[in-house]
Amino acid sequence: MAQSPFATDEQILGRTDVNDLEAIMAVVNTDADELVHAVKDNTDAIFTWDYEKGQRPALNKLYEKAKTAQWNAETDLDWSIPVDPEQILSSEMQLNGAGQFQALAEAEGSPFASFGEKELIELGVESMNWRLSQFMHGEQGALLCTAKIVETVPWIDAKYYASTQVMDEARHVEVFARYLDEKLTGSYPINAHLRMLLDDIIADSRWDMTYLGMQIMVEGLALAAFGFMHMMTDEPLLKQLLRYVMSDEARHVAFGVISLKEHYAGLSDAELRERQEFAFEAAVRMRDRFLQQEVWERMGIDTKKVVKMLLEVPAEQMVFQQMLFSKIVPNCKKLGLLDASGGWLRKRFEEIGVIQFEDWADTGEEYLQFDAVSQDRAAASAAATA
Numbered sequence: 001m002a003q004s005p006f007a008t009d010e011q012i013l014g015r016t017d018v019n020d021l022e023a024i025m026a027v028v029n030t031d032a033d034e035l036v037h038a039v040k041d042n043t044d045a046i047f048t049w050d051y052e053k054g055q056r057p058a059l060n061k062l063y064e065k066a067k068t069a070q071w072n073a074e075t076d077l078d079w080s081i082p083v084d085p086e087q088i089l090s091s092e093m094q095l096n097g098a099g100q101f102q103a104l105a106e107a108e109g110s111p112f113a114s115f116g117e118k119e120l121i122e123l124g125v126e127s128m129n130w131r132l133s134q135f136m137h138g139e140q141g142a143l144l145c146t147a148k149i150v151e152t153v154p155w156i157d158a159k160y161y162a163s164t165q166v167m168d169e170a171r172h173v174e175v176f177a178r179y180l181d182e183k184l185t186g187s188y189p190i191n192a193h194l195r196m197l198l199d200d201i202i203a204d205s206r207w208d209m210t211y212l213g214m215q216i217m218v219e220g221l222a223l224a225a226f227g228f229m230h231m232m233t234d235e236p237l238l239k240q241l242l243r244y245v246m247s248d249e250a251r252h253v254a255f256g257v258i259s260l261k262e263h264y265a266g267l268s269d270a271e272l273r274e275r276q277e278f279a280f281e282a283a284v285r286m287r288d289r290f291l292q293q294e295v296w297e298r299m300g301i302d303t304k305k306v307v308k309m310l311l312e313v314p315a316e317q318m319v320f321q322q323m324l325f326s327k328i329v330p331n332c333k334k335l336g337l338l339d340a341s342g343g344w345l346r347k348r349f350e351e352i353g354v355i356q357f358e359d360w361a362d363t364g365e366e367y368l369q370f371d372a373v374s375q376d377r378a379a380a381s382a383a384a385t386a
């Protein structure tokens with residue numbers, strides 16, 4: 001039999017079945033107490049001697065926008081607002097019907113069938129601590145990745161833009177770390193599935209893979225998740241924090257879409273297939289991380305049993321998990337990644353139940369609508385002159 005030139009699922013994911021419970025459970029963070037974590041970044045730093053600014057007008061426009069849309073985490077957010085995590089949760093649960101865990105609690109054989117409202121709120125608070133912790137770690141991943149892009153991308157307009165994103169990501173790490181420390185009730189080490197993905201992105205030597213992994217996949221997921229959280233919460237500090245972070249993130253995803261659109265136009269089918277495989281790997285790692293193994297452990301619940309249940313829930317009932325892909329899929333489509341190589345990625349996205357977002361808005365232009373910082377400044381100056 002002729003050997004396929006393409007990677008197998010075993011090579012891409014380290015397992016042949018996407019839903020292999022044992023393999024998913026085997027990915028755990030055994031270095032939860034480590035203070036630093038080193039990853040080889042396998043790449044050359046690239047100088048360019050072509051300094052002509054604005055050769056790529058869309059990137060230049062994004063750079064100019066980023067310069068005027070900077071904000072200060074210390075002064076532009078009201079950190080004096082008191083936060084009651086249980087209060088956030090109970091309003092979220094009211095808005096969200098009976099809460100995201102109620103259905104699981106009610107399912108047959110549920111390991112937390114005996115949970116009442118008190119325990120469900122406790123679980124919700126832990127889950128929120130976990131979610132915001134993972135966003136904080138992901139933000140640090142973005143900080144390192146964009147610093148790497150400054151070094152590796154060969155275009156001056158992209159180096160300029162990426163430098164503004166380094167500052168944005170520092171601010172995001174800062175706000176999530178402070179919110180967790182001052183306003184919530186505990187934090188979590190990085191989830192091992194997320195760490196595996198961030199390590200893979202950093203370790204890849206090809207400059208465009210940093211973009212694909214971070215700007216399109218991780219940041220696309222973050223933008224969708226922040227949008228969902230912003231909609232669900234009425235805690236004013238978190239709401240404002242997310243609104244400002246999202247206005248930066250929309251630019252970041254646009255940076256990825258604009259840059260890769262140009263670069264991919266010059267790639268061969270075989271090279272595009274490698275990008276598809278990387279996008280699929282990233283999608284599966286991110287889905288795996290949302291199984292939030294660490295939360296079940298901390299709550300003393302049979303983790304394997306819950307993860308098994310979560311893997312068996314029909315995709316269309318996992319509204320939050322599905323919404324996470326609402327930016328990624330249209331952006332992959334815009335980049336030509338869904339249909340290259342005989343529609344390989346389209347089939348994979350069908351299998352994991354997220355293809356329905358393919359015709360949603362892509363983020364190449366959408367960032368202007370997200371510009372909360374400029375909107376607030378315009379409103380403030382209009383009020384001052386009125």
Ligand SMILES: [Fe+2]
Pocket residue numbers: 139142168169172249
């Ligand atoms: Fe960020």
Ligand SMILES: [Fe+2]
Pocket residue numbers: 142169219248249252
């Ligand atoms: Fe970002």
